[in-house]
Amino acid sequence: MTETIQFELNGQPAELTLDPNTILMWAIRNDLGLTGTKFGCGTGFCGACTVILEGEPVRSCMLPVRDVAGKKLLTIEGLEQNGQLHPIQKAFVEHDALQCGFCTPGMIMKIYGLLIVNPEPSRQEVLDALEENFCRCSAYKQIIPAVQTAGREMQKGGVQV
């Protein structure tokens, strides 16, 4: 019952031949080998597995891989372009907005989903967007300004999103 699923992965054509019911997170990690997307709770609560599907942040632990057929999938590995960190990644480094780093990829992808529709979020909008992305190290205080810095940089640099 394997199928071949074609989709766009980080800007490149990709295909996977596997059981289409496979959880997207495991397909990304184990079949595509992109281990930046993390497993945290497996039930959509923590946000560590967040990726961007057709411009929307989604919890990849809650979706079967068949849902990406014919669609555009972006993972943390697709953000860096030509050796240049994406403004969100850059802002995380500059603001020291991480500790153990395990929630960081999911956090960054969730922020990406926010900033492409709202590049100038208020503090409250940042909080609302990230309320269900957990950082147990509690690096939250640095994450909030990092999001706002990244939004400004994305506008200034005219970053293609």
Next chain:
Amino acid sequence: MKRQEEITRKISRDINDPWEMDRREFFRKIGGGLIISFSLGGLPALAGTQGRSEDEVNAYLHIAEDGRVTLFTGKIEMGQGPITSLPMMLADEMDVSLDSVHIIMGDTDLTPYDNGTFGSLTTRQYGQIMRGAAAKARAILLEMAAEELDVPVEDLQVKDGLVAVKSDPGNKITYGDLTKGKKIMRTIDETVDLKQPGEFTYMGTSRKHVDAYAKVTGQAKYSGDIQLPGMMYARMVRPPSLGAKLISIDTSGAEEIEGTEIVRDGDFISVLNPSQDLADVAVAKVSAEFEEEKADVDHNSIYAYITRSVDDSQELASQGNLEEGKKLSDQVFESEYHDPYLAHAPIENHTATAYFEGDKLIMWASCQTPFPTKEDIAEALDIPQDKVLLKEVFVGGGFGGKIYNPQAIEAARLAQLSGKPIQLVYSRQEEFMYDRLRPAAVVKLRSGIDANGRMKFWDYDVYMGGRRGATHFYDIPHHQTTHHFVKRSTQDIHPSYNYNWPHPWYTGAWRGPSNNTNTWARESQVELMAAAAGKDALQFRLDHLEGDPKMAHVLRIGAEKFGWTPAVGPSGRGYGIACGIDAGTWLAVFAEVKVDRSTGQVRVVRAVVSQDMGLVVNPQGAIIQAEGGLIMGLGYALSEEVRFEGRKMLDRNFDTYSLPKISWTPEIEVVFADKQHEPPQGGGEPSVVAIGGAIANAVFDATGARLYRLPLTPERVLAALEAL
């Protein structure tokens, strides 16, 4: 489960044994150059570290022919920042540029024995010893340079690893050139003076996480990110409650899933599949019957259970005569504080990836204790310790929960039994159930003040909560502090190695172990008395701190940063204070809360953390740890509690076990006492121990309601408000 004696022996033996490695083997691995191996004891810098014998600790440095300096340390990086701060300490003592310093962490073949990364010990204990060795390495290199350049050592200067003659700077040689073509191993057992703050280049300056690039790009490797050819993903067959015994099992449903293999050794049963997804599907199809243990205790009755279970006690401090103190008191206060079980809940679950290369087990494990874990694995598999290697890997949060690593032993057994590479990632439900929870505890406190608002007696009994932070530091003429425990508990041996019995759960060290409970109880009682005495909570403390000027100073600088003005609680402002001592650091936390009287919701609006932690090696790192600890502590203060019925855990995921969320982030300011000339102290844990007490006191100040059970959930706050 290891017996306490073995654990104690392991701690005391291994930390004292000199580290030995075959030097040819080591040079083969890392190439030529100079290796400094050190075995240093009795450094004055170690004064103030806690409890255990730390006479000798070993580590080593390698100065390569290209000038790179590598520190090989058994410590691990789990977000707390030694990957950034240890090289700063090394670079300063050796006079090399920070860029030339590399660090290898937690590889059990390449680094010397280390008993684990916990207790905020990396900087204050290991780091100070490492500085001494680095300073000695510099001295050895200068001697070599003096010979090479044919001048006395006194005539030499060194900067960025370049040694030059002071009067003739053109006459120079680099550290790298000094080691060229050589394979030298020097063992040192004495140190030289450490540098003073005015001589630092890096220490005392703020540095951001050096591992940030790897972490923001997804390239940083954690134990579950290792993928091996032919690897099988494992899921363990688990009982519905802790301690349940297997009666019967039928794995035929699981075996129908393509690729599934069942591994069984008695009650140790696992489902393997080349797909993690299918391993998850298959394990759900195992049908097993268990006989569950009957335990007549739950998250509400646990406190009475704890109080009646204890059968031994230890007096931790006493002075004067309690009866005399009571006679001198005009008001006496009797309180009982209840603190629940807490989960560590790192976002990275316990994970291990393992395979056999010939007869040697190679493993990556999410683990705070690579060396003790290696020993546990060797024992479980009955293979020699040198046939087990734990590799360097990032750890996705620990907080004390990854001191113990059942997943590593299970993965190793599965690799041995199946003959295949194995990855075992705990489900979130397993992570909760097999976590070594912060133990539930009871504190019974009786205290009294005289008509002038002076504390006259203090009678403190902590039940199963642990000793750390139990003793107070106030001027009280008649006092006694006693820890009550169960004889079979090992809490009195080492706070990190709590045996589970009589707890219905495995228990262990949770960031600031014991001290969260003790500081909350102590500081609640202090503010309760301040209010009864009609005194300002800050002034009341200062009035009783003549004997501890360090604490008084920490309170004063914190109060100034916070903008504290005197008032008698409950003032309606929602201000609270708690102070304490943890990991060698004196600290105070000031908090302002808003209490929604209709919902009972408590929100922390702002907080100040004031710390006297001696030399602040990396102020940026110390601030981030203080902030992170404080925000993490909002959880145990306001929402976190593991609920259970018998040995069935009710909270096993984030839907009902509520972690602090980003919207809870208060304004936070961190202030340090200017003590750069004193040895550095712990920074990973202190702030977390005082935020609970500060919040409880702030809730009282806002509303007049005093709560004696954490967390301060909306329901409990509402109930307390209604009872006013």
